[in-house]
Amino acid sequence: MVNQEQLDALSTAIEKEIKLGHKQVGWKLGFGSPAGMKALGITRPLVGALFDSGEIKSGAEIVLKNYNEPRVEAELAAHISHDIDSGASLNQIKNSVSSFVPGIEFVDFHSPPINPTFVLSENIYQRGWILGKDNSTGWIEAIDKEELLTSMGTEKWDPFDNIEAIIGTLEDNFDECNKVANQIGRGIKKGDVILLGSVFPPHPVNGKNFHVSMFGQDICMRFRN
Numbered sequence: 001m002v003n004q005e006q007l008d009a010l011s012t013a014i015e016k017e018i019k020l021g022h023k024q025v026g027w028k029l030g031f032g033s034p035a036g037m038k039a040l041g042i043t044r045p046l047v048g049a050l051f052d053s054g055e056i057k058s059g060a061e062i063v064l065k066n067y068n069e070p071r072v073e074a075e076l077a078a079h080i081s082h083d084i085d086s087g088a089s090l091n092q093i094k095n096s097v098s099s100f101v102p103g104i105e106f107v108d109f110h111s112p113p114i115n116p117t118f119v120l121s122e123n124i125y126q127r128g129w130i131l132g133k134d135n136s137t138g139w140i141e142a143i144d145k146e147e148l149l150t151s152m153g154t155e156k157w158d159p160f161d162n163i164e165a166i167i168g169t170l171e172d173n174f175d176e177c178n179k180v181a182n183q184i185g186r187g188i189k190k191g192d193v194i195l196l197g198s199v200f201p202p203h204p205v206n207g208k209n210f211h212v213s214m215f216g217q218d219i220c221m222r223f224r225n
Contacts (some may be wrong), residue, residue: 002046002047002116002120002180002183004081005117006046006116006117006120007180007183007184009048009118009120009121009185010047010048010120010121010123010180010184011139011184012121013049013120013121013123014049014123014184016082017049017051017053017123018152019124020053022051022052022053022184023051023052024049024051025050025051025052025055025178025191025193025200026049026050026080026192026193026194026195027044027047027048027049027050027180027181027188027192027194027195028047028048028049028050028105028124028126028129028194028195029045029047029048029167029173029176029177029195029196029197030045030046030047030048030119030124030125030197031045031046031113031119031124031200032045032046032166032167032168032173032197033166033167033197034165034166039113040110040113040115040116041116042116042120043113044176045167045168045176045197045217046116046119046120046124047176047177047180047181048120048123048124048126049060049123049126050126050129050147050193050194054126054127054128054129055128055130055131056106056128056129056130056175056221057130058132058219058220058221059220059222060130060221060222061220061222061223061224062106062128062209062221062222062223062224063223063224063225064205064207064223064224064225065225067108067110067127068108068109068110069105069108069109069110070106070107070108070127070174070204070205071107071108071109071202071203071204071205072104072105072106072152072202072203072205072210072221073104073105073107073108073200073202073203074102074103074105074148074150074199074200074212075098075102075103075104075105075124075129075195075196075197075198075199075212076100076102076103076143076167076195076196076197076199076214077101077102077103077131077132077193077194077195077196078097078098078099078100078101078187078196078219079097079098079099079100079101079131079134079192079193079196080096080097080098080188080191080192080193080194081096081097081136082095082096082190082192083096083187083189083190084096084174084178084187084188085187086178086179086182086187088178090171090175093171093174093175093178094138094139095139096188097138097139097174098134098136098138099134099135099136099137099138099198099215100137100140100215101131101132101133101134101214101215101217102131102132102212102213102215102217102218102219103129103130103131103132103195103212103219104129104130104204104210104212104219104220104221105126105128105129105195105198106127106128106129106221107124107125107126107127107202107216108125108127108143109125110125113125116178119159127145128221129195130219130220130221131193131219132214132215132217132219133217134156135184135215140170141185143163143164143170143199147213147214147215147216148163148199148212148213148214149211149212149213149214150156150200150210150213151210151211151213152203152206152208152210152211153206153208153209157200157201157203159179163199166197166198166201167196167197167198167225168197168200171194173196173197174194176198177194177196185210200216205223206223207223207225208223208225209221209222209223210222210223
């Protein structure tokens, strides 16, 4: 959960997008690695919002000249099949997950992350995202890093050795997301999507295609200068 100042910053960021005619379609967690939390002086990941305006089709192209400090992240993501109540038990949360899928998040660090309130006022630098298709496979108890692969151009990277040590457990991340979502007053809704954290280190964008393979799906974000 976040304090009132941080909650107000996130609420203002969400209201700004809604006034522009954008529809909220989910949530995202950010700065959830030990290094990220230490840098901001927090003990839990930050929670931001996802909007329909940020959804990108796999294979679509982003023009880099429109951004200052673009980064791309390979994400563990989830599709939600039922509303999650504020006091939902762990089993109820698990039963509300339709599937886990690969995700790609595009962020722009146009200003330094000076503190949690500022980062939330920027909606955790969120600029765009791609998700794999919902295949209704339900909750998973563990993430097999052997199933994960990411690449940019001809370069390939291995995932973190212990993914949960970097992004936290799935249970804790859903619990934190649900708490903040209900503090905001919206909650987690049927049809929402959630970016749960980056399973590979964030990468500077060098103008090449970025691929993520996970759970038998491959998605791609393309870039040009």
